[in-house]
Amino acid sequence: MSNHKFIRVWEENGIGRIELNRTKVLNAINRPMVTEIITALEQFDRDHDVSAIVINGGGRAFAAGADIDEMAGDTPVSLELLNQFAEWDRIQGIKKPIIAAVHGFALGGGFELVLSCDVVFAAEDAKFGFPEVKLGVMPGAGGTVKLTKAMGKAKALEWLWTGDSMDAAVAERHGLITRLVAPEVLLEEALAFAARLVQQAPLSLRLIKDTVNKAIDYSVYEGMQAERKNFYLLFASRDQKEGMKAFIEKRPPEFRGE
């Protein structure tokens, strides 16, 4: 599809595929790689043939951290001017479902990438963690915030302060994982889930994602107001008419994302 240096990108059966491809360094995430990922996500988001996106790691891990050499010499001013984390903010703008398929290590920036996805399929051997504290720093691409929202303060602080990595079963217990699966069938299961989403009404998926993300940050009242508007909005779609008509006619609907 294009000439990426650190990732592989392609489309299959309505699913946009992104595979992290710096396998020699366990897919450690560097700045150009983040740019490649977000660019690929935005292209898929605009591509009418793509209904869901799956991100996985090539080789032995999902992504074992960030490129330390790249950051070692930075200063507060150089970081402010570079504004590297602005790229990460753009992931929040992606409207289509993003599914992470995680095996092996997902550490530091790799874990933040997982937490930036909507749904997480994890192999039973996956390990998650924020080792930044061991380098005298801390997560910078949303790790502290998203981990705390997901598991609560008491548990999040334990992992962030110790830098220990948690087994997939622990991550699942804390609600970070959608489904825990055997390593051998990880991609197959994640792709099967993506394939189910491809069958759903794309605009519904989109506005459900929008509303669920708002629910995390909004009060119940504000969240419900947002929900209502999105509910009404879907009645402007062709797929709503098709969906309800098909239901009455007892036949499967044909959604077009219109």
Next chain:
Amino acid sequence: METVAFEVENHVAWVTLDRPDRLNAFNDQMNRDIIAAIKRAEKDDDIRAVVITGAGRAFCSGEDLSGVQEDANFGDILRKRYNPMVQRLAKFEKPLIAAVNGTAAGAGMSLALACDFRLASEKASFIEAFIHVGLVPDSGNLYYLPRLVGYAKALELAVLGEKVSAEEALNLGLVTKVLPHDDYNASVQAFAEKLAGMPTKAIGLIKRYMRQSFETNLDQMLENEAFAQRTAGQTADHQAGIQAFLSKSKPAFTGK
């Protein structure tokens, strides 16, 4: 590996605890060496079964109490030395046999419990020695024992700390077989070779998910079985098994 010998014979790795003058008692080097041996067996595709046994007349007499300082923190010793070993054994997906050639006491008994099969020599014995020094069974012992022999018997063994002979162990379901002391190693090798000639991947999947059955519910187990069967169904050994079944011949499993 200073305290264990590692030898491979016909796809079977023998990990022999090799401190016979101390009845193969654990020291921290031995904990590390067992982990190293298991890692080596994991990486080597040619190895399709592992036997753990003891040199000399004992299997393993547990922690070497002569090396323990009076003010030692036993919790830390377990976390640093024993628990990583027990966790490594639990993750190991190839068949793991404890060839209990003699006494398995304390953590030595725990080591035997952490294996998939226990083949006892007629001279073997098991003893929950911990209680006699005012301690508690550790290294997975409290986890495995009730799962192997049931709660009532496990509690009895752990609290009373009485020696269990090979024959009694067989009656309890604690061991797979009792083998004559003569030709013991050859009998163990024959059993291990049989396992080594079986569908290794399928055995690994059985181990992984049967172990999980203790901590999960039916719905999740049904999913786990689906994962396992999907994976096993794609192995060369499954094909070999089907072909052999159809042609009424004996399958040659390669572990792939």
